[in-house]
Amino acid sequence: MKLGNIVELLDAKVLCGDDMDMEIQTACGSDMMSDALAFIEDQAMLLTGLINPQSVRTAEMLDMRCICFVRGKMPGDDVVELARERGITVLTTRYRMFSACGKLYQAGLRGGDC
Amino acid sequence: MSNKSSVEPITQQYVIPGTDFTRAGEASSKVKTILKRLGYDPDAIRRVAIAMYEGEINMVIHAHGGTAKVEIFPDRVEIALCDQGPGISDVSKAMEEGYSTAPDEVRALGFGAGMGLPNMKKCSDDMRVHSIIGKGTDVYMTIRVRGTGN
Ligand SMILES: Nc1ncnc2c1ncn2[C@@H]1O[C@H](COP(=O)(O)OP(=O)(O)O)[C@@H](O)[C@H]1O
Ligand SMILES: [Mg+2]
Numbered sequence: 025m026k027l028g029n030i031v032e033l034l035d036a037k038v039l040c041g042d043d044m045d046m047e048i049q050t051a052c053g054s055d056m057m058s059d060a061l062a063f064i065e066d067q068a069m070l071l072t073g074l075i076n077p078q079s080v081r082t083a084e085m086l087d088m089r090c091i092c093f094v095r096g097k098m099p100g101d102d103v104v105e106l107a108r109e110r111g112i113t114v115l116t117t118r119y120r121m122f123s124a125c126g127k128l129y130q131a132g133l134r135g136g137d138c
Numbered sequence: 139m140s141n142k143s144s145v146e147p148i149t150q151q152y153v154i155p156g157t158d159f160t161r162a163g164e165a166s167s168k169v170k171t172i173l174k175r176l177g178y179d180p181d182a183i184r185r186v187a188i189a190m191y192e193g194e195i196n197m198v199i200h201a202h203g204g205t206a207k208v209e210i211f212p213d214r215v216e217i218a219l220c221d222q223g224p225g226i227s228d229v230s231k232a233m234e235e236g237y238s239t240a241p242d243e244v245r246a247l248g249f250g251a252g253m254g255l256p257n258m259k260k261c262s263d264d265m266r267v268h269s270i271i272g273k274g275t276d277v278y279m280t281i282r283v284r285g286t287g288n
Contacts, residue, residue, distance in 0.1 A: 057248035061188050062257045074248045078195075081163035082248070085170070085187040087180070102160075110167075 025049070025133055027090060027113065030069070033127050034117040036092060039104050041113025048090060050136040053125045057082040065136045071124055075099040080107045080114075089113060094121045147209035147216070148172070154194055154221075156203025159247060165206050166191040173210065182283040186215050189261040189279050192254040193219040199244050200224070201275060214263075215281045222274040229267050233259065 028044035030036070051069035054060045060070060060082055069090040070083045075097045083091050091107065092115040093099060099114070107114045117124050129135075150172065152165035170187040190206065197204040201223020209216040226232045233255050240250025259265045262279040269275040 055248060056245075056251045056253075058192070058251040058253040058257070061192060062253045062260075072248075076247060077160045078163065078248050081167065081191065084167060085163070085184070085191045087184055 033131055034124055036115040036117040039114040040108045051133050053121055067136050077103050077106055083112050084110045094124050147211045150208045152206040154197050154203045162195050162198040163191050166194055169208050178283055185261040186281045189258045190217050192258050193277055195249055196254055197221045217279045219277040225271040226269040
């Protein structure tokens with residue numbers, strides 16, 4: 025699925041990154057970074073309610089290309105700047121975790137475990 | 139033929155500050171950047187990054203910071219994480235998935251699920267933990283690299 029599609033489905037705001045043609049095939053939703061880090065399979069996108077810099081660090085260590093903050097959460101400028109530096113696209117959506125993940129799943133995105 | 143393991147490693151040393159949780163992960167990020175530049179296998183880079191990052195986080199949340207020494211060999215990366223924190227009373231228990239003494243404040247920051255040490259073990263090919271109560275904890279990890287360009 026193209027990133028542009030994801031932005032549309034989640035009615036998301038793009039806080040940094042501009043490659044809307046980027047392909048995202050798998051995603052993971054978690055507020056616990058250690059849980060995300062325990063699944064080292066390729067996952068391109070992290071949905072999370074955690075807006076501290078460790079969300080970006082976690083995505084970075086996992087080679088993820090996109091983070092989407094849920095529940096309308098707005099990260100600080102430092103967090104967006106860190107993501108920009110590391111080449112990670114940042115989105116924010118007003119949908120809650122369950123709904124955001126559900127929308128993406130329904131549209132064909134998978135978790136990498138099924 | 140020279141023995142691969144006798145090659146001089148590239149050595150990096152970092153101080154992990156214990157007071158600033160937001161900066162945890164900087165050292166792991168630097169190591170990741172170096173390994174990428176050197177053209178190491180992406181799977182190995184990811185395992186190094188994850189293992190070291192969880193170790194760094196542990197030193198920050200459980201031990202008031204510490205030091206990291208990373209030695210990069212053509213065929214492996216060796217990581218030594220040393221701190222002078224409170225130590226771990228039962229290392230084998232600490233290695234169990236889900237075991238955590240982290241307070242709720244730490245969980246609110248996204249860590250403290252008790253998955254760090256087991257994941258560090260999973261990511262590395264060899265891991266040893268030496269811990270003395272009241273003195274500190276040393277974690278040694280070796281991650282083997284397959285498919286280096288060397
Ligand atoms: N460097 C350390 N110094 C002291 N205790 C540690 C250290 N690393 C880990 N521990 C102990 O081991 C437990 C399990 O660690 P870990 O699996 O990383 O889980 P978590 O960090 O989420 O609690 C920690 O809760 C803590 O009690
Ligand atoms: Mg931990």
